[in-house]
Amino acid sequence: MSRGLEIIETYLSRVSGVRWTDVVEIIIISFLLYNILVWIKNTRAWSLLKGILVIAVFILIAAYFEMNTILWIVQNVFGVAVTAVVVILQPELRKAVEELGRKNIVSSILPFELGKNLIEGRFSDKTIHEIARACVEMGKVKTGALIVVEQNDSLTEYERTGIDVDGIVTSQLLINIFEHNTPLHDGAVIVRGNRITSATCYLPLSDNMGLSKELGTRHRAGVGISEATDSLTIIVSEETGKISVAYNGEIERNLSGDALKEKLRTIQNKPEEESRKRILWKGRSKGEK
Structure with a gap:
């Protein structure tokens, strides 16, 4: 109990010394984790992840009951399994990297051409x-x-x-x-x-x-x-x-x-209200009714 209180006190003492870069770092990591989870859910990686979780449960059970043969097999197969996962997900990984390269992060955060896109669709x-x-x-x-x-x-x-x-x-x-x-x-x-x-x-x-x-x-x-x-x-x-x-x-x-x-x-993807307002404004500027 006393050990837990010491950890809490240490954490609270460090909070006062948090830098703005730490906050930015937390936001970046959260953003990356969120997008990775969304990517996993929308690809075959979601089914693969569920399969990996099932295997992890069996490994934990084997470790708890000290099934040394199973643990030895897992240790020797782990490297091959990682390579197999990369090969299986190669199309999804390639698509994700291509989308990252095509994505204009600055314009998505600061959409300077937002008005144009809203009007034209x-x-x-x-x-x-x-x-x-x-x-x-x-x-x-x-x-x-x-x-x-x-x-x-x-x-x-x-x-x-x-x-x-x-x-x-x-x-x-x-x-x-x-x-x-x-x-x-x-x-x-x-x-x-x-x-x-x-x-x-x-x-x-x-x-x-x-x-x-x-x-x-x-x-x-x-x-x-x-x-x-x-x-x-x-x-x-x-x-x-x-x-x-x-x-x-x-x-x-x-x-x-x-x-x-x-x-x-x-x-x-053209909002009707925006296009209607633009048409009405054009008509008024030309003296139309």
Whole structure:
């Protein structure tokens, strides 16, 4: 009891000498631990961590009952086990490091372009109109198309499988890309913001056995990328000309042009109040009513 009181007194005596750098250090460590836990929960590391905890419990039981053979095996296998964990989680670790490299920490803390992002959203209304117009036109002549619209999850690894385009989204460009017998028509187009970044990209196919047997490879690829990322994928059927949208691993079929625009607006991330105020302010500045 007296030992515990001495520890508390020592701790309290040290609190008065806490430096501001100590507080910053605590905040940084807390931030890192929180993001690591979030990363673990959103990847296969979460299931792996639960398995490791189960193994740790058995090791503790073996240590308590002095099961020397099991403890000897654990000591000799530990180094190999760490390497195996790194190999198993290699895709997740690579993605985490890439996201850290792409993340602009300063702008996330001090968002100087916050007003611009609030007004424009993830992409403009013109981009929505151009994509919808292209899909409707391609549907009329039964031209197959696969358009992936990026949100927060990066699609860089899928862009690398295609050919760089880096062009502004227009209906004419999309129609020309997917036109039959052209070099870029086979594969998917990736849209980031208001630009087409790549064409002829390969996408992962969905393993969902619940999908209709009527759906071909193009639709399964659209569902597959929506399962792997938070992107929205637009599919135009080459057989029927119908427009479908895949999002969060689910597919919605037979959409009209207006319905497609509404789907795109749901991920535009453009606050309605902000855009309405801006339109009203523009009208008043021009003397409109």
